[in-house]
Amino acid sequence: xxIETDELKKLVIWSYELTxxxxxxxxxxxxxxxxxxxxxxxxxxxxxxxxxxxAAASITHFVKNAAxxxxxxxAKVKPEQIMPFVERLIExxxxxxxxxxxxxxxxxxLKLLIGYANWNADAVCAILTAADENSIKAxxxxxxxxxxxxxxxxxxTELGEIVSKIEPWALKNFGSHNxxxxxxxxxxxxxxxxxxxxxSHNTSSxxxxxxxxxxxxxxxx
Amino acid sequence: xxxxxxxxxxxxxxxxxxxAKGNRVEAYSTGQIRFFFEQARSxxxxxSISNKIEGYRPQPPDGRSGNIGQVSEExxxxxxxxxxxxxxxxxxxxxxxxxxxxxxxxxxxxxxxIIEQMSGDPERIRTIxxxxxxDEPDEIxxxxxxxSELNSQNQKKGQRRR
Numbered sequence: 001x002x003i004e005t006d007e008l009k010k011l012v013i014w015s016y017e018l019t020x021x022x023x024x025x026x027x028x029x030x031x032x033x034x035x036x037x038x039x040x041x042x043x044x045x046x047x048x049x050x051x052x053x054x055a056a057a058s059i060t061h062f063v064k065n066a067a068x069x070x071x072x073x074x075a076k077v078k079p080e081q082i083m084p085f086v087e088r089l090i091e092x093x094x095x096x097x098x099x100x101x102x103x104x105x106x107x108x109x110l111k112l113l114i115g116y117a118n119w120n121a122d123a124v125c126a127i128l129t130a131a132d133e134n135s136i137k138a139x140x141x142x143x144x145x146x147x148x149x150x151x152x153x154x155x156x157t158e159l160g161e162i163v164s165k166i167e168p169w170a171l172k173n174f175g176s177h178n179x180x181x182x183x184x185x186x187x188x189x190x191x192x193x194x195x196x197x198x199x200s201h202n203t204s205s206x207x208x209x210x211x212x213x214x215x216x217x218x219x220x221x
Numbered sequence: 222x223x224x225x226x227x228x229x230x231x232x233x234x235x236x237x238x239x240x241a242k243g244n245r246v247e248a249y250s251t252g253q254i255r256f257f258f259e260q261a262r263s264x265x266x267x268x269s270i271s272n273k274i275e276g277y278r279p280q281p282p283d284g285r286s287g288n289i290g291q292v293s294e295e296x297x298x299x300x301x302x303x304x305x306x307x308x309x310x311x312x313x314x315x316x317x318x319x320x321x322x323x324x325x326x327x328x329x330x331x332x333x334x335i336i337e338q339m340s341g342d343p344e345r346i347r348t349i350x351x352x353x354x355x356d357e358p359d360e361i362x363x364x365x366x367x368x369s370e371l372n373s374q375n376q377k378k379g380q381r382r383r
Contacts, residue, residue, distance in 0.1 A: 052224070054224065056224070056225070056354070057224035057225075059352075059353075059354075060224060060225070060228055060353045060354070063349060063352045063353050064228075064328065064331050064332070064335070064353065067331075067335045067338070067339075067349055068331040068334055068335055068338075071338045079338065083338075087345065087348070090348050090349055090352045091348060091352075093352040094348055094351045094352040097351070097352055097354060098351070
């Protein structure tokens with residue numbers, strides 16, 4: 001089974017539309033990298049396309065699975081955040097299904113559409129992590145990636161449109177964890193009350209090396 | 222029965238299981254529908270579902286007394302929906318093989334939740350029905366339109382009360 005070049009081009013463009021409707025990447029402090037909340041929900045979507053041998057039944061199962069599971073509430077992602085993605089995905093299934101195509105081809109196209117949308121998201125997360133908190137660098141890398149990909153499929157004319165969707169989505173939370181850390185580090189170490197207590201002590205007994213966390217800078221013990 | 226026909230039954234019955242509650246569109250009872258799903262595996266589904274339908278006693282909404290005219294009318298409506306939905310579930314299940322019964326009951330449960338998640342909006346549901354290639358969706362959509370209209374009336378009443 002072969003998917004024509006024009007179809008592939010359409011799927012790649014649609015996949016970026018879908019990626020831009022996923023929750024924006026956020027920095028994961030544990031893994032020290034950017035990631036997308038509810039990533040597993042998106043990743044497991046293509047599984048429902050393999051649920052039945054019958055392609056038409058699998059497409060139905062896929063639509064139902066997406067409309068039922070994706071909007072289910074999760075700790076960090078509210079159903080209304082996921083709904084635009086769900087509705088656009090279903091619209092795209094409808095577009096593909098409306099054409100007089102064999103269900104088997106539609107199923108393959110859907111696997112590509114979702115697969116590409118997930119890969120796009122992974123690639124952007126990898127770029128954000130590699131950009132080392134430099135938003136100019138991140139923007140450049142994202143643009144280069146899109147340019148290269150769209151040129152290969154002869155869709156360079158779509159570059160501006162796709163960049164205008166992907167860039168704000170990708171950078172929405174970029175560097176915000178650092179801002180939080182900075183705002184916390186700007187807080188005074190001692191409150192006014194602590195500070196008064198501090199003053200009332202014999203300050204000579206407080207060497208830097210006794211302050212928790214500073215001993216690693218080589219204070220004398 | 223083929224998968225499309227099973228799904229169409231699941232959508233048709235799901236649309237009839239919905240009610241306007243306040244300004245939301247909800248299943249008349251998720252518990253009852255979940256029970257139908259649980260019974261789909263059993264060969265004795267007909268007896269257990271019939272017993273469950275007979276034993277259904279809806280709770281008065283918002284802790285109000287069931288003796289107030291409007292409340293008792295609402296409760297009667299829920300009981301009627303329960304009888305109608307339950308008997309339709311039994312008659313569809315009787316036409317199906319065990320594996321098909323499970324798929325039908327699962328789709329019924331999912332469809333009900335999908336309608337709730339789409340706020341019962343017939344236009345949003347229309348897109349899903351088209352994507353699922355449901356034949357003659359008007360019966361399903363007209364039922365949802367009725368509930369949607371009731372929902373709008375409830376919202377207007379609520380605004381007037383404020």
